[in-house]
Amino acid sequence: MTRLRSGLSLATALVTCTAASAAFAAPATAEAATAPALLAHQVALALDGAASSWILTSTALVLLMTLPGLALFYGGMVRRKNVIATITQSLGVAAVVTLAWFIAGYTLSFGIAQPLAGYSGDQLQPYIGSLESLFLNGVTPTTAHSLTPGLPEYLWIAYQLTFAIITPALIAGAFAERIKYTGLLLFTGLWTLLVYAPICHWVWGGGFLGSAGVLDFAGGAVVHVNAGVAGLVCAIFLGARKGYGKESIVAHNPVLTMIGACLLLVGWIGFNAGSAWTPDSIASVALLNTILAAMAGSLTWKIVEVMEKRKPSLIGALSGLIAGLVAITPAAGLVDPKGAVIIGLASGPVCYAASVWIKKLLRYDDSLDAFGIHGAGGILGALLTGVFASAAVNGVAEGATLAKQAWGLGVTIGWSAVATFVILIICKFTTGLRVSAEAEAEGLDEHLHGEVLDPA
Known part of the structure; x- marks a missing residue:
């Protein structure tokens, strides 16, 4: 509020204020009359600077998880002839999801409307969000989502977008080295709107799961179980890579995978601690729990690997690290550090069994263990959340x-x-899904993108 200067008399001030009020009363009234009404999910922004700063940072960290984190993590594990194609998939997924989120993904996930006909529950929209914010219509710099009144809605949209991006990007690990790029893009767009958005709404957007007390702090079910199960279905549907189980398929560059895993670890701080929505005590425990579980998972994966193979591999240690991160995600801000360590220790053996023994037993080709790590780890973490929360x-x-x-x-x-x-x-009978046998043998880099790495 502007202060009166000391030389200005009280009478002058009163006259000035009265004149100003009279001069601006009509325009102000007109503006109020024409101001757009808030949408059902919106409140007026009550800016929380500290929270907004933290979510700005967390948004960048979570985006880092996909680009370049996951791209390098996956890119190092495929064969040399498919590295560019695998990395390109992460970028393509990010582009498609971003536009899908802008068009309808956000409003389907977080829009609120009146109860569906015949539904008697307490929540406003139990199964799917409204269409009130298609193309982000109605969102302005002065609005906030009712879930986070201290954050500008544009920031909330961006933060949630990064979660939507990484989820289908994780699925790509299940069918690496054998999918058409056009098929991947169509699949990603449809999956974002028809699978991710509804589940996100059920758990986080006011839907029936969250309202019933199902807990998912940062995406155990919404992101990891969802992506892992979808990846398993994709792997079985597309079939195994040529030569799978008959010839050695070896990661071409574990060092790239190490770099990607470390970027994922750092980005996961924004993923888990950012899900507190403000830099408070819950964000702090989520951050600590994330690190504890990651290291515990890496350790127990190595122990099981040494027991079976006599040598701890770098890829194995990194897989255990990611397994711990996945398992703690639904519980990060809900359990104490002792619970986080237990969850992390359990994640290594469970995800190792799913990625090695169960996959071998059932003979499906989950190329980069999307289900073995994200599906199995997410299920474990979500269940143990109910035990240790x-x-x-x-x-x-x-x-x-x-x-x-x-x-x-x-x-x-x-x-x-x-x-x-x-x-x-749908994708099979439109764009197609699987590349030809010739393209698979030649390598997707050359066949799909016309680019190859320099000779080793």
């Missing part, structure tokens, strides 16, 4: 149970599997 850490954990978590997982797995299968059918 503590109201002393986060009041939201009050009433958490294993049964609620299992029910939420069942719904997520069922929808992800069925909807993914339908989308694959």
Whole structure:
């Protein structure tokens, strides 16, 4: 508020204020009359500078997880002839998801409308968000989502976009080295709108799972289980790579994978601690839990690997690191550090078994273990959230149970599997999905993109 100068008399001030009020009363009234009404999900922005700064930083960190983190992590694990294609997939996914989020993904995930006909629940929109913000219509610099009144809505949109980007990017690891680029792009667009957006709404956007007490702090079900199950369906649908199980398929550059994994680890701080939405005590425990679980998972994966193969591999140690990160994600801001260590220690053996033993037993080709790490790790973490969630850490954990978590997982797995299968059918008969045998033998880099790495 502007202060009156000391030389200005009280009478002068009163006259000035009265005149100003009279002069601007009509325009102000007109502006109020023509100001757009807030949408159902919106409130007027009450800017929280500290929270906004933290989410600005977290948005950059989560985006770093996909570009270049996941791109390098996956790119180092494929054969040399498919490195460029694999890295390009992460960029293509990011581009398609960004536009899909702008057009309809955000409003389907976080839009709020009146209850569906015949529904008697307490939440406003139990199954899918409204269409009130198609193309981000109605979003302005002065609005906030009702979930986060201290954050500009544009910032909230951007932060949630980064979660939407990495989820289908994770799926690409399941069918690496054998999918058409056009098929991938169509699949990504449809999957974002028909699978990710509904599940995101069910858990985080006011839908029936979150309202029933299913807990997912940063994306155990919404991101990892969802992507892992979809990846498993994709791997089975497309079939194994040529020579899989008969010839050695070796990672061409574990050092690239190491760089990607480290970028993922750093970015995961924005993923988990950022999900507190403000730099408070919950963000702090989420950050610590993330590091503890990651290192615990890496250690126990190496122990199991040494017991079976007598040598700890770099790829194995990094896979265990990611397994720990995945498992702690749904619990990061809900459990104490002891619970985080237990979850991390359990993630290594569980994800190793899913990635090595179960895959070999069932003979499916999940190329880069999208299901083995993200699916199995996400399921483990979501279930253990129901065991270790503590109201002393986060009041939201009050009433958490294993049964609620299992029910939420069942719904997520069922929808992800069925909807993914339908989308694959659509893609198969439009763009096509699998490259030719010749292209697969030649390598996707040369065949799809006309680019190859320099000779080794």
